[in-house]
Amino acid sequence: MNLDQYDIALLSFLQSHGRATHHQIAEHVSLSPSQIGRRLQRLESIGVIAGYRVVLREDRIGLNVMAFTGLKLKHHGDSIIERFQREIAVLPEVLECHAVVGDTDYMLRIVAGSLQDLSEFVMKKLMRVPGVDSIQSNIVLTTFKRDGAMPLDRAPTRVN
Template structure:
């Protein structure tokens, strides 16, 4: 077992997690076709993985461009000051902005890295100038516009947990 794990995961758990990442809507019966366990055993394992927080939740992945959100930007952001109250206020404001899909605190040239979606470049510009730059504490913003995406929301690699390159 790896020292950072809070739960023991056997090869069945890893195989189950691997299949679920690719086919989240699979029934217990369908999962049993991929992982050699009965549907009731799968149900018990899923319940354990959910209750321990290994499985955070279930989502439907939507294609932004199919829904009129044609621009994605990765935006690095610097804060003016790093005090606890500035960071708390910044985080609360960012949580309230639906255009920001992800926000990561980073070490390096930027304090935060954000993934932002917008209908078009004009809307992105308006969002950055009228909303993001007005968040208290923001000093500078720099965006990289995505031209095309060929890999998105890939499954987590689990091979390091089983000692092989794949979980199954």
């Protein structure tokens, strides 16, 4: 996939101004709004842009506890992994789930309203997911960086 300087500029702007109109993006990127529309359509169709969303602050909506949880499976067969992934996918408390290399098999980011809610989720839902062997959680005390924007100037993307 080839991204040129305009694509990179467009994507950089869009990461921090997700509600910008084509006209606003065009002013920043020095292209016409119609060119912005075509580029966005292309970037969406090739999967560079996966979607658009609003980023909510958990603490402002009552989800005051966040945990990063390492999870190990008892076994690693294809059917066990597929079932585990299906079960995790439907748990709304699990915001992210990553297969990792290291001391655990998966790393999850979980939110809950309170420590009690987190405890109940872990004991009554997460520990009961078929195939789970052990869980270790780290509770977030404070978050001081949470940008979420991709460092496009560091990406090894071919640029025309």
